[in-house]
Amino acid sequence: MIKGRVKVINRLGLHARAAALVVKKAAEFESKITLIREEKSIYADAKSILSVLTLAAAQGMELMLEVDGSDENAAFEAISSLFETGFGEV
Amino acid sequence: MDKIGGVVVSHGQFANELLLAAEQVVGEIPHIAAVSIGWHDNVEVAQSEIERAIKSVSSGKGVLLLTDMFGGTPTNISAMFLKENEVDVLTGVNLPMVVKLASQNKESTLAEMAEMVEKQGRESIYRAGDLLDPHKSKA
Numbered sequence: 001m002i003k004g005r006v007k008v009i010n011r012l013g014l015h016a017r018a019a020a021l022v023v024k025k026a027a028e029f030e031s032k033i034t035l036i037r038e039e040k041s042i043y044a045d046a047k048s049i050l051s052v053l054t055l056a057a058a059q060g061m062e063l064m065l066e067v068d069g070s071d072e073n074a075a076f077e078a079i080s081s082l083f084e085t086g087f088g089e090v
Numbered sequence: 091m092d093k094i095g096g097v098v099v100s101h102g103q104f105a106n107e108l109l110l111a112a113e114q115v116v117g118e119i120p121h122i123a124a125v126s127i128g129w130h131d132n133v134e135v136a137q138s139e140i141e142r143a144i145k146s147v148s149s150g151k152g153v154l155l156l157t158d159m160f161g162g163t164p165t166n167i168s169a170m171f172l173k174e175n176e177v178d179v180l181t182g183v184n185l186p187m188v189v190k191l192a193s194q195n196k197e198s199t200l201a202e203m204a205e206m207v208e209k210q211g212r213e214s215i216y217r218a219g220d221l222l223d224p225h226k227s228k229a
Contacts (some may be wrong), residue, residue, distance in 0.1 A: 016115045049115065049193065050186050050210060056218075 001068040002076045006035075007061070010086035014057035016049075018087035023049045025078050031069025033079060038064055046079065094203045095147030096122035096191045098183055099140060099168050100158040101129065112188040119192045123147050127164050136167050144171060152176055152200030154191060154207060156183035178204040186214035 008014055014022070026033045026046040033046035037055045044051040057063055065083075067076045098105040105124035113119055123143040127136045144153050152175060157165040160181040171177045178200055180187065190210040191203070198206070 020115055020117075050189055050214065053186075 001066060002072050003064060003066050004076065004080065005062050006065045006080050006083040008057045008059055008063070008083065010089040011059055012089065013059050013061070014052065014055055016053065018082075018089070019049050019052040021082055021087050022046055022052055022079060025082060026075070028078070029067075029069070029071045029075035031067050031072045031075045033075055034066040034068075036064040036066065037061070091194075091197060092149040092151050093121040093194045094151045094191070094198070094200055095144070095149060095153040096156060096188070097140065097143045097147060097153060097168075098122065098124045098156045098188060099164040100124075100126055100183070101162060101164060102126060104158055105164075108183065108185060108188055111185055112192055115185075115189055116192050119188075121147050121149070122188065122192060125164075127167070133163075133167060136163070137170065140167060140171065144177065152178065152203075154200065154204055155179045156187055156191070156207070157181050158183060175200055180204060180208055180211070182211065184211050184214060187211040 010018065012018065023046065035044045035046050035052060035055060037057060042055055044055050046052060055063065065076065065079055098109055103126050105126045109119065109122060109124040123146055125139050125143050147153055155168040155171065155177060157168050157179060159165060165179065165181050168179045172179055187207050187210055190207050
């Protein structure tokens with residue numbers, strides 16, 4: 001399992017369009033991918049948009065990204081790069 | 091995998107717009123249709139439109155009708171189609187319910203799906219301030 005922090009940098013936060021991108025990307029991998037908002041103990045399955053939206057992650061917020069499975073390295077990289085590029089919105 | 095179909099039924103244009111919004115979120119949703127009942131449409135017209143929509147999204151696994159408000163005409167007409175294992179009706183539709191029905195990823199029966207979509211709809215209502223906590227999140 002790989003763990004690491006990702007930061008929401010785009011102005012609108014992890015809103016519906018951004019969450020849809022995460023879910024679409026996550027679905028390409030076999031690994032179990034979880035996004036965690038630690039201070040509220042909210043766990044979201046990155047493959048479910050409704051779950052990702054419950055994180056209510058605003059700009060500036062850090063989330064823990066946990067990836068577990070056969071393609072965890074590639075999945076971790078792909079999901080964190082979405083966050084780093086602000087979901088193409090910055 | 092054949093999906094359970096869906097028809098969003100509402101007063102005015104709400105159903106069409108709700109479905110369009112859901113498609114913005116998850117992409118095309120060929121197994122869900124929308125029927126907007128005009129304020130002045132008669133019951134027979136509305137009934138035949140819903141019937142046509144049910145047929146258009148049915149893959150033989152059942153169809154879930156999502157209506158805007160319990161007690162309203164769209165719900166009352168939809169309820170005429172209730173049939174065990176074939177057509178089920180949920181009222182008070184919201185966007186998360188449509189998204190939930192759109193993203194079916196495992197086999198389920200109509201009754202199971204109706205239960206999941208109902209649960210999703212109920213659980214998707216938040217008092218935003220309780221969740222967002224803007225002062226802490228900006229830290």
